[in-house]
Amino acid sequence: MPTIQATPFAYEFDIDHIALLCIDMQRDFCLKGGFAESLGNDISLLEPCISVIAKLQAAFRKVGIPVIHTKECHKPDLSDLPVAKRNRGNPKIKIGDMGPMGRILIDGEEGSDFVPENAPLEGELVISKPGKDSFYGTDLLDYLHRRNISNLVITGVTTDVCVQTTMRCANDRGFDCLLIEDGTESFFPEFKEMTLKALVAQGGIVGWTCKSNVVLELLESL
Numbered sequence: 001m002p003t004i005q006a007t008p009f010a011y012e013f014d015i016d017h018i019a020l021l022c023i024d025m026q027r028d029f030c031l032k033g034g035f036a037e038s039l040g041n042d043i044s045l046l047e048p049c050i051s052v053i054a055k056l057q058a059a060f061r062k063v064g065i066p067v068i069h070t071k072e073c074h075k076p077d078l079s080d081l082p083v084a085k086r087n088r089g090n091p092k093i094k095i096g097d098m099g100p101m102g103r104i105l106i107d108g109e110e111g112s113d114f115v116p117e118n119a120p121l122e123g124e125l126v127i128s129k130p131g132k133d134s135f136y137g138t139d140l141l142d143y144l145h146r147r148n149i150s151n152l153v154i155t156g157v158t159t160d161v162c163v164q165t166t167m168r169c170a171n172d173r174g175f176d177c178l179l180i181e182d183g184t185e186s187f188f189p190e191f192k193e194m195t196l197k198a199l200v201a202q203g204g205i206v207g208w209t210c211k212s213n214v215v216l217e218l219l220e221s222l
Helices: 043-062 083-087 140-146 159-172 189-204 212-221
Strands: 018-023 067-072 126-129 151-157 176-185 208-210
Touching: 018 043, 018 159, 043 067, 043 151, 043 176, 043 212, 067 140, 067 159, 151 159, 159 176, 159 189, 176 189, 176 212, 189 208, 208 212
Parallel strands: 018 067, 018 151, 067 126, 151 176, 176 208
Antiparallel strands: none
C-alpha cells in the first residue's frame, strides 16, 4: 500500500479506499464581506491554504480519487439554525441577515458558494452542513460507506473549528484521517499550532498530519 511520511508515524492507505475532503472553502469564510469578517476576523490569514488545496484537488482528480466538498450553511427559513448559534459571537450581521454576498451562511446564496480556486467539479459530492461536524445532519457517512472509503485526507478552514471537529468525528466513526498542515488555516495561528499538536498526540489519538508536498509527490508517482 502507498505510504506517506507523516506525524506521528507513517500513514498507509489503499488508493481505492481514500478520498480528499475539503472543508468549508466558501466565500462567507474566505472573502471580504462574508460572515467571518463580520466577526472581526482577518480573512487574509486563510489565503495561504487556498492555492495548496487547489493543487491537491487537481492531483487527486488526476488519479481518479474522489474529492468531497463541504459548506456550512442553513436553510432559507432558518429551521435548522439554533437561536444560540445565531446569537453567538456578537456579530455585526447575523446568520440569515443580508450581507454584501446575499444572506449570510444561507444555502443557495453567493456567500455560501465556494471560492473559485476550490470550486467543485460537476459530479463531485457537495455536503451542505448545518454545523461544524461534517457528519451532523448530512449524508456524508452514507456516501463514504457506499464508496467503501476508509481513509480521509482532510483540508479546509478553520483548523480549530470545523476541520478538527470533523476529523475527531471521523475518527470516532472509524476513519483514518490525514490532515494537510499547509492545507488548513485558522484566524488564530496559535490555535492552529495547538490543534495540530493535539490531533497527533498520544500516538496519533485522532489521526496524522503532514505537508502537502509529501502527498503531491506520492500522487505523481502513482
